[in-house]
Amino acid sequence: MISKKTKYGLLALLALARKYGAGPVQIGDLAEQEGIPKKFLELILLHLKNAGILGSRKGKGGGYFLAKDPAQITMGSAVRVLDGTLAPVPCVSETAYQKCTECDDEESCGIRLVMKDVRDAVANILDNTSVKEVLVRSSDAAKKAKKVIDYSI
Amino acid sequence: MISKKTKYGLLALLALARKYGAGPVQIGDLAEQEGIPKKFLELILLHLKNAGILGSRKGKGGGYFLAKDPAQITMGSAVRVLDGTLAPVPCVSETAYQKCTECDDEESCGIRLVMKDVRDAVANILDNTSVKEVLVRSSDAAKKAKKVIDYSI
DNA sequence: AAGCATGTCTATCGATTTGATAGACTAATA
DNA sequence: TATTAGTCTATCAAATCGATAGACATGCTT
Incomplete structure (x- = not known):
């Protein structure tokens, strides 16, 4: 969270x-x-x-x-700066990697394998969503809601 | 994390x-x-x-x-029990929903829209991965590593 | 050069959470 | 009845979170 x-x-x-x-x-x-x-x-x-x-x-x-155009700033980059990493566990972080202290074999750790999928999925979304896109989606959602309200009257 | x-x-x-x-x-x-x-x-x-x-x-x-067969226990259910929710923000949680205190309009909140995608992606992975599958992947990865080692000799 | 506006530095702090530890108690087995 | 092993309910130190504060530095204006 x-x-x-x-x-x-x-x-x-x-x-x-x-x-x-x-x-x-x-x-x-x-x-x-x-x-x-x-x-x-x-x-x-x-x-x-x-x-x-x-x-x-x-x-x-x-x-x-x-510092850059909103279309060139991704949500992923912002979240990494603010939260430190997108990864659910340190051992699958690409930007803030840390080996688990109690892990014998990373390559076969089931939790790590699953969390790598999670990290990839999260990164896939956030790194492909620009700040500009978020504004557009937000604006579209607001207009949509407004149309619903107008229609209801 | x-x-x-x-x-x-x-x-x-x-x-x-x-x-x-x-x-x-x-x-x-x-x-x-x-x-x-x-x-x-x-x-x-x-x-x-x-x-x-x-x-x-x-x-x-x-x-x-x-309490159940490993094939019937998902990683999603376990993580929800242990961490409380899979959602990156409380307002997109399906199991532990909480409205943001400072949010005027949830429907058009850009952060919420994006984080809902993140929550869905994470849930899609964890809720479709059983504990049994994790063991199989782990075991396969260990065998694969062993074959690489055997081949190297 | 001085005054004002506004960011920057570097603390400090209380509340909360995390990651434990502990001992008494209860239930089940032999 | 004794032993085994889970359950209950505290407590605690450390770390983190979510702030707050005042001094200082920089830049603009006069």
Whole structure:
């Protein structure tokens, strides 16, 4: 299960994606709009910036912005930065691999074999879903709901 | 990422599956064979028993055993019992659903839409993988490795 | 150069969870 | 009745989570 930090990070990322091209967004504004504690969000945004997903500008007119086009930022990359890995167990992580301390033979470990399938499936989804696509899906879902409401009247 | 408790639980489950039909296995023996702290394993096995995945017998000749055939126990059911849910976020859980406190509109939440795909993919794998299959894959992988070794000599 | 705006650094903290450990108790067998 | 072995219900230390805080640094404006 993803942590609140990751959830907040994804919320902020998507919010910044919605405003892509509109200049730096202040931390305080983002925090207020998304209902995230400001000081906590500072840490999260800095983490994303240090990972190259966001950029920032200090001083007047400063704030945070996407470092790349939303179509070029995947959910997988963001989740890896925020949560550390997509893998359900360390021994199938491709980016944060760690051998199990109590494992004699990795190659035949049944749990590892299954969890590798899980990791692959999760990565297949998240690494092939851009931040832009998420916005489009969200927007489409909102329109769909609106049409249902209009139709009901 | 799955917890050590879940990892230990799966290890124990698979170990019991290997001995399926051979009578109750004592907690102490399982703990020693799998390198799991005994008292911790007691809690884990009890949890699995209460969930109907394992059975137990007290007293002389007592111990734990599978409550069903290994082919009828899925990895998904075990992970749900041990970790609580397969879902990456509570709002897409089918067995432990919880609405996000800060979410205005679930239907159009982009994170939720993506995480639902992730949950479905994970469930698709784990719910369609029996404990028996895991043993077979593990065994096959071990034989394969052995053949490679034999061939190398 | 100073003031203001806003990000950055580096702590610290309380609550919660994790990963245990322990001993008394209960049930089953011999 | 004694022994075996699971069950109950605590308790605990360490780690992590989810924050909060104030000093500092950078950049813009005047």
